[in-house]
Amino acid sequence: MARQPAGTRWPDAAYGMLGAPLAMAALPLFVQIPSYYASQVGVALAPLGWVLFAARLLDMLQDPLFGHVLDRTQSRQKAWMSLAALVLALAFVCLWHPPSQPGAAMVWLVAMLVLAYGAHSMLSIAYLSWGARLPDGGMRAVAWREGAGLAGVIVASVIPAAILAGAPALASTRLWWYCLLFVMLLALALLWLLRQAPPSASPSVTPSWRHGLQHLWSNRAFRALLLPYLLNALSAAIPATLALFFIDDQLQARSLAGAFLAAYFAAAALGLPLWSRLSQRLGPIACWRSAMLLAVAGFIGAALLGPGDRLAFLAVCLATGAALGADLLLPPVLLARVLPQGGSINTAFGIFTMLGKLALALAGVALSVLAALGYQPGQGATSALPLVYAVLPCALKLSAFLVLGHIRRRHDLT
Numbered sequence: 001m002a003r004q005p006a007g008t009r010w011p012d013a014a015y016g017m018l019g020a021p022l023a024m025a026a027l028p029l030f031v032q033i034p035s036y037y038a039s040q041v042g043v044a045l046a047p048l049g050w051v052l053f054a055a056r057l058l059d060m061l062q063d064p065l066f067g068h069v070l071d072r073t074q075s076r077q078k079a080w081m082s083l084a085a086l087v088l089a090l091a092f093v094c095l096w097h098p099p100s101q102p103g104a105a106m107v108w109l110v111a112m113l114v115l116a117y118g119a120h121s122m123l124s125i126a127y128l129s130w131g132a133r134l135p136d137g138g139m140r141a142v143a144w145r146e147g148a149g150l151a152g153v154i155v156a157s158v159i160p161a162a163i164l165a166g167a168p169a170l171a172s173t174r175l176w177w178y179c180l181l182f183v184m185l186l187a188l189a190l191l192w193l194l195r196q197a198p199p200s201a202s203p204s205v206t207p208s209w210r211h212g213l214q215h216l217w218s219n220r221a222f223r224a225l226l227l228p229y230l231l232n233a234l235s236a237a238i239p240a241t242l243a244l245f246f247i248d249d250q251l252q253a254r255s256l257a258g259a260f261l262a263a264y265f266a267a268a269a270l271g272l273p274l275w276s277r278l279s280q281r282l283g284p285i286a287c288w289r290s291a292m293l294l295a296v297a298g299f300i301g302a303a304l305l306g307p308g309d310r311l312a313f314l315a316v317c318l319a320t321g322a323a324l325g326a327d328l329l330l331p332p333v334l335l336a337r338v339l340p341q342g343g344s345i346n347t348a349f350g351i352f353t354m355l356g357k358l359a360l361a362l363a364g365v366a367l368s369v370l371a372a373l374g375y376q377p378g379q380g381a382t383s384a385l386p387l388v389y390a391v392l393p394c395a396l397k398l399s400a401f402l403v404l405g406h407i408r409r410r411h412d413l414t
Helices: 010-017 019-039 045-072 072-097 101-131 135-165 166-195 208-216 220-250 254-282 282-303 310-340 345-372 384-411
Strands: none
Touching: 010 101, 010 254, 019 045, 019 101, 019 135, 019 208, 019 220, 019 345, 045 072, 045 101, 045 135, 045 166, 045 345, 072 135, 072 166, 072 282, 101 135, 101 345, 101 384, 135 310, 166 220, 166 310, 208 254, 208 345, 220 282, 220 310, 220 345, 220 384, 254 282, 254 310, 282 384, 345 384
16 A cells, blocks of 8 residues: 655644644633632732733634734745744633732733733634635544544643642742643644645635625524623633632632543543534534533522532533533534635634633633622632532523524524
8 A cells, every 4th residue: 555645644634733832822821821810810800800801802802803804815824833833822821821929920911911812812823714614614624633632632621720720839840841841742733734634725816804794794504693602601711710719719629620621621522522523413503502401501500509529529520521521513514604715714713712702701700799799819718619619601502502592593503
């Protein structure tokens, strides 16, 4: 048998592996950093919530612009990805090593978040649009991407938690080693993608910013997907922002935080092939709605938990984690289906990531809401924490479920 050319081996894996370091960066940015700066650095909870809101809001507003820049400079997309990866690596390292004084740490946090969010967005938009331009929306490549992403999230959930739970004198050195691991994985994955991933189709004509937005807005199916995507993203962003606070104070199980997060993301990884097969039988919308109901069942259980309910919370992590697999896999597939292979696909993904960032910005305000309700980190279980962590996401998830069902009937989408 003839030897397969090096450039064509494992093309879907070559594309998908960048998902791992991107996820390793995303988890600290959206889950661990708020808890780290509140509990370890000493930044006050209420201003921290507003800082997160402002930084994420600024990041959100950049995404459509980044998408348009990528649409207009297709020939330089690989260069943009390389530059974004460099900035992301530097900002990630700096986020874990802030000044010791809380006021200076707050300023440091704002600056590094702006850089990290912007670089992560640029790299992610280019990466997502690359996959969407593969034949049939790149279902196999997307599965590799999300599977690798979940592996990266598991690493990011376990290692920093173990470092911060260990000896304080060794934490700084160990965090440096962890940051070095991230930088190496990011560099290797990006190099593999740029050299061996399957090429994506490039549009023959790239519309202007105004015409690109008009083209997207005239697509009724694309427009209809925006609201359920935002509602679902918000339903996931709130518990993601509050997860470590819930584990520390509501369950009083800080030592198990890494294990809970690992179980959550492992369930998502294991669920990916199941959702992929189910989507082929039922269609992506019906499959996504089924996952939403599973997530609601899990969060209802979480609202009833208190100190010591560790096994019950593990079950919640497994149920909501399995549902997360569908949230990761199906929206990009749906987006690729409703968009023609035209010149605005980067802008479309920029709008979707903008909505995800809006959800994360609004989720940051949840910290200030909890502070207004009397919650303070380290003070133990309260009635406010389950309400914001679990009940509110259930209401948002059910709203997304209903809107998505209306869209399926009105636009004849499956």
